[in-house]
Amino acid sequence: MIGTKKSPGLIYNILKDLLADLEIDISYLEIYNEKIYDLLEPKQLFLRERENTVFVPDLFNKKITNYSEFIDVFEKGNLNRRTGETKLNKFSSRSHSILRLMNKNTKFYLVDLAGSENNRKTGNTGIRLTESNNINKSLFVLGNVVNSILRNDIRIPYRDSKLTRLLQDSIGGNSLCYVIANIIDDVNYLDETLNTLKFACKSRKIVNVPRTETININQKFDNSNKNKNESHNKNINKIMLDNYNNKNVTKLKFNEKNINKINVTDKNILTDKTNTPKKQN
Structure with a gap:
């Protein structure tokens, strides 16, 4: 999603195109150990629900008028994001992040999910183990939500995780949603690759029904x-x-x-x- 300076990721390329024609309000948050934090104005935030709509009050919004301004604000936000070293990744993301873009009545979410972790391979202990368990739990709930939607269950377990509550409209709701699955061609990560591909295959079966809200x-x-x-x-x-x-x-x-x-x-x-x-x- 982020990429490198030599090869910018999806977020940079999308914002470069959008800001060529539009002014956009952005918000940036992370979900760390099942708690929500504002990355642009560092503080803990809390979920609220009104009329079946989940929102985060007091989430900081910043108006962006050009691409250079976005890079400055976004990279400052990334400095506040939790990362940590494991045996497999020196700069491992320890949280999920959600970048929200708003233009008039349109909302656009760019979600960077932390990868699921095998603690036997990562050698996680202490706080890294706690982080890993919470990452895996939220991804497990995300998989359960996808399975429940495909089974047409009466109760969809959105409330079992902060991640799925925030993404409720995107998963089987009133939105267009694209899922990009990242894998590696290394036999040492065969289990992780298979699990990621299984999740991607299930996700593509979900049919969202996007619609424009109109006034009669x-x-x-x-x-x-x-x-x-x-x-x-x-x-x-x-x-x-x-x-x-x-x-x-x-x-x-x-x-x-x-x-x-x-x-x-x-x-x-x-x-x-x-x-x-x-x-x-």
Whole structure:
């Protein structure tokens, strides 16, 4: 995803193309030991959920207007990302990272997943072992989510990991999603390669249904009229109740003037939608 200075990765190439035509707001976070941290303004963050939407309040947003500015901000963020040395990798990522790009109402996520680790090969102990276990757990949950979607399970275990909760819309949701699986042509890593390919094969079977959110003007108009009618009906009921509570029940009568006035308003609402201005000759 990141690549090297001589051979920039996917993130750099995508942003170079996008920033040639657009201004973009970016946010950058990492998931480390099942905790979320802001990489642009280092601090711990927490997930929240509202109306079935998962979000991260207080996540720092930075407006980017050109590619040079992006490189500066992104590389400063990478300095805050957790890395550590193992027997297999001197600069091993110890966290998953998510770079969020926003332009108006469009969101675009670039996710860099830490690789699953075989602790017998990495020789992890202490804090490295804890990190490795959390990485493997979140990737295991990601695999379970994919399997559950393919089985059409009623309950999809998104909540079992911070990673899958953040990616809920991307995995089987209302988004376009691309998965890039990285493998190595080395027989010493045959098990890891096979597991990665199995995950990729399962992921490609998931069918997302991306759709554009639109506002139905007619429905909005109908809902507005419905609210007005409900208000008028409450007024009618109040008039009737006030008269009913009159001590002299034999003199019960409706305030016809007010009721007629409300009924006229109701008729106007019902005809608003069908009346159109006549063309002038």
